[in-house]
Amino acid sequence: MDIKRRLIIYNTLTIIIPLIITVIIAFIFIFVSSEFLGSNINYNSFKKATFINSELLNITKDIAKSDNKSIEDEDFKNYLESKLSITEGKIIITKEGTVLYLSEDMNNIDIANSLEQTKNKSKRPLFINNTYYSLSSFSIEFKDNSTGSVVFLIPIGKESDIFKKLILSILIVFFASYVIVSIAVSYIFSRKILIPISLLKEATAQIKIGKLDSEIVESGDTEIRELCSDFEEMRIKLRDSIYMKTKYDDNRKMLVSSISHDLKTPLTSIEGYVHGILDGVANSPEKLEHYLKIINIKTKQIDAMINDLLLYSKLDLGQIPFNFEKTDIGEYFSYCVEESYAILKQFNIDIKVENNLTLSKYFMIDRERFRRVILNILDNSRKYMDKDNGEITIFIRENNLSIIIELRDNGSGIEQENTNKIFDRFYRSDSARSNAKGSGLGLAIAKQIVEGHNGRIWAISHGSDGTSILISLVKM
Ligand SMILES: Nc1ncnc2c1ncn2[C@@H]1O[C@H](COP(=O)(O)OP(=O)(O)OP(=O)(O)O)[C@@H](O)[C@H]1O
Ligand SMILES: [Mg+2]
Structure with missing residues (x-):
């Protein structure tokens, strides 16, 4: 996962998880309160609470629109009482300090208490006739520019109380879970990034002190x-x-x-x-x-x-360009053999070619440089020949992808463990050092040239029976 996507997911989770928790808690709250506390928190009671609030607003507007006379009208009073009956509430209307209208069943003490509490802006519920009332007051301006106030006394029902608690709990649960989830998510996020970074830091510290062998393992986003x-x-x-x-x-x-x-x-x-x-x-x-x-x-x-x-x-520096030419390999080796035949004969060494090529005939080689390779190998066979009847055979064979040229002699041979070393520059076996002349560069040069042809050169030891030097060239 990339960091951007992880960031989006984590941010979404920070909102979604608290929301889910809040919804679950709200459901539990509603379930517990309706099952065990007997309160009825449902859509209807919620609708009722909102309806009462909007009714109170409408009544206030109506009162403000009317004048002294119409407020004292029997019709208006009936209208007010009918509206208030929905809420089972009471009303007190004052104008310039004097009571203009009030609901029935209210004695002077109740009125005085209500007005006192309104004046003091107290939120304390008022206890009248075995019922608790919550007070809400609105200032109004009458048509004749005089001012007054409307005081509503709404009975505090179980539901509205529970509603307040529900909303409060929802808010608390949401913020609490938001804070907890944010902290948890940030912690997980930082760990996902910080752990791989600290591993990388350790690895780079190792590099800094020159320890280059410990692998840097890929981890994280x-x-x-x-x-x-x-x-x-x-x-x-x-x-x-x-x-x-x-x-x-x-x-x-x-x-x-x-x-x-x-x-x-x-x-x-x-x-x-x-x-x-x-x-x-x-x-x-x-x-x-x-x-x-x-x-x-x-x-x-x-x-x-x-x-x-x-x-x-x-x-070695790649400064010598190769001049590749399409060459008939069989013919080319016959020519090389012809060239060295006379010299080898002087040392009583016989040379022959066994060409087993049937499918491929032509190869791209730099004839001059390749000649140097072959002559050095033949020269080695001559130099390190310890038999009276020396023999060199050049086998040319092929497989699916390449041809293999094997130059085999019956000379002194090389030790098995030195077959790779002979291509190193200046390598000469101890016996070679003391006997024949040479610098130890011949096979190193041969290797460079063969590799310049995208080929491979290696040696096989036949012990004291001789040595084979093999060259493979990729088919055209
Ligand atoms: N046909 C062989 N038989 C036995 N030993 C060999 C043969 N070819 C190579 N070697 C060993 O490998 C060594 C390296 O050979 P290479 O041709 O690189 O050097 P050299 O022949 O000693 O010197 P140069 O070729 O530079 O004159 C030789 O010194 C010899 O010990
Ligand atoms: Mg040599």
Whole structure:
């Protein structure tokens, strides 16, 4: 539920609940008073009470319209008495202080008491002939501009008394229940909003002190839920960015130490051979040529390493655009194999392609960059070959969504637990470090290139029987 709707509902409840309570209490009141107190509170008695009030007003108007003479008229008196008989009341009319007219059955004491009480504006009921009367008086101005007053004495019935009590009770019950319901509703409303907000506050306090692992749970109304979900998104982004920053920092440190280490080895050896030449150790033309050849090889190694590093960091930053071309994958691999066949043969390694593609033939690849991937994998198979009869087989097969290229060799193999690590930059197994030459960037570059083709690259270890490097590419 959203806060606006909740507010409307709660405000409506604040009015409706007291109304319902008041109606129920009024019914109970009427039921109790008519069943147990014998009073007759119904529509008719209510009508009677209102009727009496309106009759009194009419009589007052009539008196004000008439003059001395007509008030003393027998007809007018009869008219007044007939009107008053409905209410069973009495009347006293005074003009300029003297009594002009009064109902029968009233003795002087009653008249004096009535006028005294009217003068004093007393609300006390008057007791005449075993009946309590309530007094109401009106000032009037006669036609001859003289002033006077009309005093009505209306018998106080049980009903009118109960009516007053009923109306009073209704008002009290309504206001009391209104106050109680308002307080209860405000309390519930504030809890519905305050509890989720305090939870959110706690969570943000955790974020503030750098604890980014506790999830912000969505609770409360729509707006607060949205706020929680925004905070949760922010927490995840913040956590990820801190994680990435730490990872980048670690990588940078590793990169610097790896570069300095890997460059130092060939540089030290170049330095050694140069010193050898300068110190005259290379004292024959053959020795000199040998030293220079080694220096040349080491220089090329450094050059290749720096080129690989540059390529890797450019790929990592997404600065190298791919030039995708529609390519017949079977033909492409045959060409790659042809290209490396001669070199591999020198190391007594056989290479062949098993193309099992039947449905798909063409794929969008950057031929030049993909060639680099394949050559590095083949180069690894050559470098880490420990068998006399080396074998490399390239299997190309397909499933519904993609093709899988598997380059399998029967070399020294890699340990099962290192199959993921070999794609990390600068990773080289201990044996690789001591034997063959390389910087440990080849497969990291291959991974960048394959992922640039929306593909995946992974390795399967066959133990000491060799290694498979697999590449999957999504079908066009
Ligand atoms: N076919 C394989 N057989 C055994 N080990 C392998 C094979 N391919 C890769 N490796 C292991 O994975 C490591 C990383 O390979 P990668 O190609 O990234 O680096 P490298 O060959 O050592 O250096 P570079 O390719 O930069 O010259 C290698 O050092 C080696 O330990
Ligand atoms: Mg390599």
